[in-house]
Amino acid sequence: MHAPELEPRDAALWRAVTLMGRRLVAGLEQRLQASVGISVPDLDILMALDAASEGRLRAGSLGEMLGWEKSRISHHVARMEARGLVKRVTCAEDLRGTWVEIDSEGRVALMRALPVFSSHVQSGLVELLPADEAEVVGRAALRILDASPVTACQAEIDRLGVDLGLRAVDGTAGSPPAASS
Incomplete structure (x- = not known):
């Protein structure tokens, strides 16, 4: 039985996200x-x-x-x-x-x-993304983390939602963070 083949764009999205993460971590490591x-x-x-x-x-x-x-x-x-x-x-x-x-x-x-x-976070991430794009990245990351079947680090995922201003302390959807200038 063969797994369905990924669309080239979907495979490219995976590679882009994983390469971005590896480069950010490698740069910080150095x-x-x-x-x-x-x-x-x-x-x-x-x-x-x-x-x-x-x-x-x-x-x-x-x-x-x-x-x-x-x-x-x-x-x-x-x-x-x-x-x-x-x-x-x-x-x-x-x-x-x-x-x-x-x-x-x-x-x-x-x-x-x-x-x-x-x-490193400022120069490698924050300064490269306008506030609206940063919010989209944060929302996307939380959606992917929430959909993951892995149950470990759920408390950290919940805390990230609060820290990103995307969830209230009780886990419900929070108000979006104020736009920064």
Whole structure:
């Protein structure tokens, strides 16, 4: 049985979206490695921990937030812990779970990385899209994420909708963001 062939335009759309994502991430990776010595996954973890109450998350919650498999989060956190960026602490409540906490070196790395991240997002994305196109991209991304059968990172998807001004905190459709000049 053969799968139906994609229309050339549909295949080109897929390639354009995936290439755009890869280039954005690769550009950020190069800038972070050169200026701070951390990777994009390191930054993802540090930003998630920084946003969490008390600067820590359960390892499973962190993996779910990032859409990572349990073994990937475990191995990556171990490498970050060896570099002093994070520490793992046994959960006192049940002794089975593990908290991942941002460590002092992780805070320093994050503070050094945030201006690099901000500059990259501004120059590689925000400055290239007028506000109306940025809103269309945000809406399209959320529609695609919502249609995905993967259940991991749903809380992050919901938070993105709120942060983009496209959903209310309760998950209902929000009012569109005010146009910027």
